[in-house]
Amino acid sequence: MAIKKFAVAAYDDEAVLFPAVRKVRKNGFKIHDVYTPFAVHGLDEAMGLKSTDLHIAGFIYGLCGTSTAVGFISWIFTSDWPINYGGKPHFALPAWIPITFELTVLFAAVGMTLTFCYLNQIMPGVKKHVFHPRQSDDMFVMAIELNSQTPENEVIEFLKNTGAKETSVQIAEAGWWYGRWDKKEPYESLSAI
Amino acid sequence: MNDRFEVPGRLRNTSLALIAVGVLTLIGGIATLLMGHTDVDKARFWAVLLHDSVFFTLITAVSIFVQAAVSLAQGGWIVAYRRVPEAIGANVWIFGSILAVVLFLIVFTVRDAHGVNPIYKWVTEAEPGKDKILFGKKPFLNPGMFVGFTIVALGLWAFFGRKFRELSIAQESAPKNDTKIYWKVFRLSAVFLFVYALTQMSTAPWLWIMSVQAHWYSTLFSWYTFASAFVSGMSLIMLWVVYLKNQGNLKLVTTEHMHDLGKFMFAFSIFWTYLWFSQYMLIWYSNQPDETFYFKMRQQGPYSVLFYANFIINFCMPILILMARPSKRNYFTVTFMALIIIFGHWVDYFQMIMPGPLGEHWHINWYEIGMFMGFAGLLIFSVSRTLTKSSLVPHNNLLLKETMLHIS
Numbered sequence: 001m002a003i004k005k006f007a008v009a010a011y012d013d014e015a016v017l018f019p020a021v022r023k024v025r026k027n028g029f030k031i032h033d034v035y036t037p038f039a040v041h042g043l044d045e046a047m048g049l050k051s052t053d054l055h056i057a058g059f060i061y062g063l064c065g066t067s068t069a070v071g072f073i074s075w076i077f078t079s080d081w082p083i084n085y086g087g088k089p090h091f092a093l094p095a096w097i098p099i100t101f102e103l104t105v106l107f108a109a110v111g112m113t114l115t116f117c118y119l120n121q122i123m124p125g126v127k128k129h130v131f132h133p134r135q136s137d138d139m140f141v142m143a144i145e146l147n148s149q150t151p152e153n154e155v156i157e158f159l160k161n162t163g164a165k166e167t168s169v170q171i172a173e174a175g176w177w178y179g180r181w182d183k184k185e186p187y188e189s190l191s192a193i
Numbered sequence: 194m195n196d197r198f199e200v201p202g203r204l205r206n207t208s209l210a211l212i213a214v215g216v217l218t219l220i221g222g223i224a225t226l227l228m229g230h231t232d233v234d235k236a237r238f239w240a241v242l243l244h245d246s247v248f249f250t251l252i253t254a255v256s257i258f259v260q261a262a263v264s265l266a267q268g269g270w271i272v273a274y275r276r277v278p279e280a281i282g283a284n285v286w287i288f289g290s291i292l293a294v295v296l297f298l299i300v301f302t303v304r305d306a307h308g309v310n311p312i313y314k315w316v317t318e319a320e321p322g323k324d325k326i327l328f329g330k331k332p333f334l335n336p337g338m339f340v341g342f343t344i345v346a347l348g349l350w351a352f353f354g355r356k357f358r359e360l361s362i363a364q365e366s367a368p369k370n371d372t373k374i375y376w377k378v379f380r381l382s383a384v385f386l387f388v389y390a391l392t393q394m395s396t397a398p399w400l401w402i403m404s405v406q407a408h409w410y411s412t413l414f415s416w417y418t419f420a421s422a423f424v425s426g427m428s429l430i431m432l433w434v435v436y437l438k439n440q441g442n443l444k445l446v447t448t449e450h451m452h453d454l455g456k457f458m459f460a461f462s463i464f465w466t467y468l469w470f471s472q473y474m475l476i477w478y479s480n481q482p483d484e485t486f487y488f489k490m491r492q493q494g495p496y497s498v499l500f501y502a503n504f505i506i507n508f509c510m511p512i513l514i515l516m517a518r519p520s521k522r523n524y525f526t527v528t529f530m531a532l533i534i535i536f537g538h539w540v541d542y543f544q545m546i547m548p549g550p551l552g553e554h555w556h557i558n559w560y561e562i563g564m565f566m567g568f569a570g571l572l573i574f575s576v577s578r579t580l581t582k583s584s585l586v587p588h589n590n591l592l593l594k595e596t597m598l599h600i601s
Contacts, residue, residue, distance in 0.1 A: 088480075094474045
């Protein structure tokens with residue numbers, strides 16, 4: 001995606017995190033993401049995330065599966081290689097329904113999984129910047145995107161006032177990239193933005 | 194908080210008017226059909242009574258099943274409107290009694306001009322010289338078994354329907370946070386699920402519906418009728434919840450709870466289709482004449498309109514209309530779909546029962562619609578009366594807080 005500058009705050013309590021998220025939004029800062037060790041109910045609403053359109057994509061993938069199955073099977077059994085199975089008509093729709101159903105489910109499931117991975121920028125074998133080593137352990141980590149309107153000292157000061165235990169400014173790749181953990185992250189050779 | 198429901202005059206008058214229509218239709222039916230000249234008219238009189246009483250008994254009994262399943266799973270989501278299934282379940286005995294009377298009258302008194310029972314042919318024809326196949330089924334399919342199973346099934350449903358409501362109301366006056374009744378309901382629910390599995394999910398539909406065409410059988414049949422009853426039973430609960438919400442009651446019920454019921458209507462419409470299709474496809478594929486005659490009559494014969502309407506109303510409409518999340522959270526769409534689903538499954542039961550006794554002479558006319566209205570009026574009248582008798586919020590229920598916080 002792009003290399004950006006972030007102000008990062010780490011909290012050690014959900015009860016502090018929620019008001020902090022609300023204050024940050026109210027103040028107009030742009031939250032890149034909040035990383036928590038477990039699923040925190042209600043955090044999506046506090047962050048103002050809209051409900052996803054992933055299921056609409058799933059519906060479309062499902063339709064693709066249905067039409068692939070019906071189209072391919074009917075092509076085979078009516079024009080490419082018609083076979084008489086026990087006197088059934090060549091266009092034997094009821095017999096195809098199970099396979100059509102399976103293919104619908106398969107397309108929807110695989111398509112939605114890949115779309116989900118893309119939207120969240122996660123995938124096996126693909127790397128992503130970790131803002132805080134304890135974000136998967138016991139800390140709740142909020143990353144805020146900085147720009148020219150939001151000077152870093154001001155934001156850091158603001159985050160400290162919301163109860164953050166640790167704060168830092170990081171320049172990092174916002175999305176995913178191919179690579180290995182033992183290699184340097186690609187931006188480290190770059191000078192500060 | 195005002196949590197008492199008082200039957201508005203309009204609802205009571207509507208229900209009484211519907212009952213009056215039903216009674217007039219019944220009298221008209223006796224005058225024109227039962228006293229009519231042809232055997233088909235007489236068969237139509239009884240088949241329609243059987244159809245409506247079976248349909249209404251099964252969809253109201255679903256409310257007992259839902260309560261039992263949720264109590265056993267210790268689910269809190271239903272508690273906000275638990276009084277609705279309770280009130281419907283407590284009135285199963287009314288429809289059960291009507292059904293028992295209709296069934297016993299058909300079995301013991303109804304004969305056509307040739308001395309054959311027009312609805313249940315096995316009553317008179319299961320003799321070695323008359324019908325060998327029915328004679329082979331006689332150990333199960335005979336009036337004694339029929340009456341016994343019917344009385345046991347309907348009696349147990351009526352008992353459990355009233356018992357669950359009684360216990361739920363007793364919890365209100367129990368000491369705070371007392372778990373004695375909670376676990377008693379838990380145990381009774383397990384017993385009821387066992388009873389329900391042996392009646393609604395197996396024997397009852399065999400005897401009441403499948404034996405109308407006793408030469409034909411399907412091992413899936415009871416599941417299929419259960420799915421049909423379940424989805425219309427959930428729609429019925431949905432209609433009551435929406436109605437009570439509109440009257441300003443059930444303040445605890447939020448869109449989240451409606452969404453849950455909407456999911457049930459959506460998911461079990463698909464479950465119904467799955468069973469409907471499984472039954473159809475196996476018979477279509479193996480192509481045995483003794484099985485396919487059942488579908489030949491329905492799909493290609495005089496019932497093809499109902500056969501395809503059944504599929505479109507009960508599968509295509511729910512899947513397309515209820516699939517999106519906003520439509521399950523919208524009062525108009527869920528009410529509309531609940532009415533459609535109840536009508537669709539009424540048609541489903543219609544095409545299960547009518548081809549046997551009536552052949553090609555089926556009608557959906559004044560008699561069928563009038564009887565349906567009569568039963569619907571009875572349902573509205575009895576359930577609304579039961580709802581007034583206790584608070585609509587199950588106070589002191591152990592899961593009340595859980596239901597308030599529920600997010601679907």
